[in-house]
Amino acid sequence: MSFSSTSTSAPTPPQRKGVFRPFKATSSSSSRKSDGLALLIVAAEAATVAGEFAPFPYIKGACGTFVTLLKAVENVRRNQEDLKELCKKIKEIVDILHAQVSASGATIGARLKDVCEEFERFLQEMLVAVARMQAETEGLRGQIKGFIKSSSISAEIAGYEKRIQELILNINLITGIDMNFRTIRMESTLNAVHTMMSPAAVQVPQYTNNCPPASRIFQGREKILAKMQGYFAQDMEKQHIYVLHGLGGAGKTEIALKFIQESSCFTNIFFVDASTVETINTGFNNIAKLQSVGDLSNDAVKWLVTQHEDWLVFFDNADNPKLDLHKFLPRCNHGNIIITSRNPELRVYGSDSPVSGMEQEDAIALLLKSGAVQQITSSDEKRAADIVKVLWYLPLAIVQAGAFIAKFRVLDHYLDLYAQNHKRLLREKPSQSHSDYEWTVYTTWQMSFDQLSPAAAMLLQLCSFLHQEGISEDIFSRAADYDFPSFGPSETELQQPLEFLSQFQGLDGKWDAIAFLEVVTEITSFSLATFAPAEKMFSIHPLVHQWSRDILPDPEVKYCITHSIIGMSIRGIPKIYSQLASLKLLPHVDAIMQFKEFVGPDFSAAYGLLYSWARRHREAKALRISGLKRWRTLKSNNDLDTLYLIEGLGATYSKLGQLEEAEEIQVMVLGRRRTILGEDHLQTLNAMHNLAITYKNLGQPQTAKELELVVLEKRRDILGADHLDTVSALQTLAHTYRELGQFQKAEELEVVVVEKRRGILGVDHLDTLKAMHNLAVTYQELSQFEDAQGLQTEVMPKFRAILGDSHPRTILSICNLAKTYRALGKVAEAWELEALPPHKEGTSVSQAPE
Known part of the structure; x- marks a missing residue:
């Protein structure tokens, strides 16, 4: 039902189609008494008249219903104040409608239709309630207050206002308006009313929000949003600053926008693109112009310092680690700031949340929603769970996968396609998207990678052949101290790894821990890796780990360097730390051993030794046999280095329970060392010690004891x-x-x-x-x-x-x-x-x- 027929008629001057223009009030309207309620009626009547010439009748209907409501409230003779306050709030929504239709005309199209119709229904409900109040003779004020409380009118109005603002922002995005220049002003409905009324009588409320809305498919992040809400709700008597930091594509901006959209903590909200100094200056210049306080960045900062309301400045994409954001933060103990960045160092400014992968349930919901999957079955949810797990719950990767699934309807076999084409799928930008984010998973990381120094870029690429977790400085520092044993690769073979490691060595050849830490910090400043100071280890997100290997122009070269560094590092492990070090290095050796298509310098003996320490004797045996075969082509069986390798193989046979083979090898090694080195040489005693263990395992403990007594006595004498x-x-x-x-x-x-x-x-x-x-x-x-x-x-x-x-x-x-x-x-x-x-x-x- 429409109440627009009750609005006052007015002359009909010619109008350009699609433009909602203001009109002067009629004489009958201007003759009304000039109290606050009468002024509201004048403005509402004029808005209704103007609405008759707009191409959108639902605007006219809403304004006409508002006039009817105002007149009904005017006829309430007792205790009008409560209802008048409500009407003033409703007037703000009418102002928004007028301002936007006047500014945008036909471009608004049907987008305001649903909101206006819902707004009109709400006004009709109020009309019914006011009519009921007029019929009562007692307790009018109490009934009004009860109506206000029970119907949550203030919350309803705030909800309508927010929804209209969201629609306005959507229109801005569609029409390509620069969000740093766009201003949303809730001005008085008519220029004529401005002229008629004194400044004291008419207040011009201002509210600025140039943030786009959060994605329509936003999911989860409840813990972070709750933490932000709790933080900004505190009365700390100091400026609130919150930093969302994490890998590109983790959803930092969307979390911030969702929080801003749902929060009631702020008055004015200002969006600033913090990608560069230039974009920040542009953002603040626009704030200064918008508030008529100047046209320079510093003017805006000074103005914010003087404003004690709960304003918010949202610095988005403050990713450049060389950017000093401090000089753009207003120096005051009030106001609110949200920062999104890939740089975790910015957490020094205030409270923070690291942003990484989503919760599985939310990730599944995001994939199915972005994939436009209808009538979701348990089978769909299971396939989605498998997909988001492979994508490591990274929001941008999930949204890209969803877009591909929606386009080609391939939920059932997406993982098969991904296994064969993951580089293409993670690079491809969807033709249809749910946000303004311009980059794909791979391109967003490439932008960060391109800003790394050569040393940092090389380190990240080398680490792509290691396991993504538990990467420690001592892997590289031990390799830098490699002493070139006679049976290992030559200095010429290791030229490339030595050149890389020399970047972290001083003029005296000693390891420079600070130089290495600076390079690691450079990588972590873009969240391409995370560093755990307590463990002195860093790790790389699995998708970044895969991507950094995918982009290698010369993978075999990088593999050979990494393979050599690990082999050199194993050789540098002190004997007393051998088993503990094997636990830390083993995942990296396993990762390197996967790339069997690449051939690097021969570190079979070193890798075999590590597997032996880790009690993985089958792998140790294969590597030791391989290394021994290569070495035998260069040296004879009587060479001491050859005997060392043979001895290692014998120990492995013993550990595998192949005791007869072990005994045969160890007896041979002991005899040749006695001949070459003598009875009292330490290497001879080592051979005797190993043979004794084998005898014991063969069930000959008495024979073993005789050898062990000799070893103990001679080691005491020598060592x-x-x-x-x-x-x-x-x-x-x-x-x-x-x-x-x-x-x-x-x-x-x-x-x-x-x-x-x-x-x-x-x-x-x-x-x-x-x-x-x-x-x-x-x-x-x-x-x-x-x-x-x-x-x-x-x-x-x-x-x-x-x-x-x-x-x-x-x-x-x-x-x-x-x-x-x-x-x-x-x-x-x-x-x-x-x-x-x-x-x-x-x-x-x-x-x-x-």
Whole structure:
């Protein structure tokens, strides 16, 4: 139902079609009494008259209904103030309609239709309520207040106003208006009314919001939005600054726009493109012109300092790490600022949220919505879950995938296409989009990559062949100290990795940690990597990791450099840290070994050594055989370096349980070293030590003991009692005594081993912990369960922390401690331990090798 028929008639001058022009008020209107309500009626009547000549009848209908409502309120003789306040708020919406139709004319089209019709229905509901109030004779003020409270009129009006503003912003975007220049002003409906009324009588409200709305398919991010809401709601008596930082394509801008769109915290909102100094200056220049305070950037900053309202400046895309944003921040203790950036350093300005991948549920919803999937089934959701997982929950990648799915209807086999064409799919810009973001996943990172220095770009590319996590400085610093053993690649073969590493070395050849940190920081300043200071490691987002390898013009060259650096780094690991270092380096070696199509310098021996430390003896065997074959083409079997490689292969055979092959190799190595080096040479003693272990594994502990006694005595004489090799000989002999059932002798030696390793290596070193574990096992055999418990309760948690719950040594320590608890009658404690992550059934306490 329309109430427009009640509006006052007016002359009909010729009008240009599609333009909503203001008209002077009629004489009957101007003769009304000049109180506030009468002025509202004058303006509303004129707006209705003007609406008759607009091409949009729904505007005329809404304005006419407003006139009817005003007249109804005017006829309420008692207690009008509550309703008059409501009418003033409604007038602001009419002002917005007039200003936008006057400015844009036919360009608004049908976009305002739904809002105007909803607005008119709301006004009609108010008319009914006011009519009911007029019929009552008692308690009018209380009824009005109840109506206001129960109907949430203020919230409704605010909702209409916000929706109209959103539509206006959409129109601005469609017509290509520069958002830094666009102003939304809620002016008085008629120029004639401005002329008729004094400035004191008519206030011209101003509200600026030149931010585009958030994407229509925005999903999730509740935690970040809630944190922002809580932060800006605080009365801190200082300026609120919030930084959203993260990888390009993670959705920082959309989160900010969504928060601004839904927040009621701010008065004026100003959008500033912070890509460069020039765009920031342009944004602030426009603020100055908009507010008529000048035409320079500094004029706007000074003006903001004087404005104590809750204004907001949104600095979007402040990505350049060389840009000093500080000089553009108003120096005052009021106002609000939101910053989006790829540079995490900007978090120093205030509160912050790192922005990365989405929650799985939200990512699935985003993919299905952007993919225009209708009548979603559980099968669709499962396929979507698989897709977003492959895309690592990155919003931009998900939206691109959704656009492709919507265009070609390929949800069912998108992953097959992605597996074969991921570079193309992540580069391709959708023809239809849901936001103003101009870049694809790959192009947005390319822009950041192009700003890196050569050293930073090279480091990122080399790391693309490593595992994406756990990349540490010591990988490179150890490689820089490579000492060129005689059986490894030559200096000429390693020229390229040496040239790269020299960028992080001083004139004295020593490693320059600051130079390396500066390069890593350069990469992290674009969020192409993240750095964990406590662990001194950095990691790369999996999609960035893949992209940085995809863009390589010379992948084989970069692979060979990375392959060589890892091999050089393994050779630089001190023996006492070998096993711990293997845990950190192993994922990187695994990653490098995937690229079998590339051939680099021969580091088979180094890689085989690492796999041996990590107890992956099958891989170690293959690499050691390969390296030995290559070396034998250059050297004879009697060459000492050849014997070193053969010895390593023999140790691997022993670990694999191929004991006869191991014995054959080790007997040969011992004999040749005795001949070449003599009985007392350390390499001869090492060969004897390895052969003794094999004899023990062959079930010949007495033969093993005879060799081990010789090794222990000679190492004491040559190296001293406190040398780690001497201590290792003690531990090996103690284990043999335990095999022979001589537990008292084993205990005496193991107590010494624990004491010396604690003093030399520290209480948390893996070798110290293993010695404590072995001594605890011996205590169990001697029925000294209290002593065993004291060691095991210290060792087991450290094994879990260092090695993880699934490591065999961790599992063994849990089983042994549970057995000790049962022996002490602590059944509940034993049950609690046995409820820990799965342990191997049938694990024996006798399994405690060095």
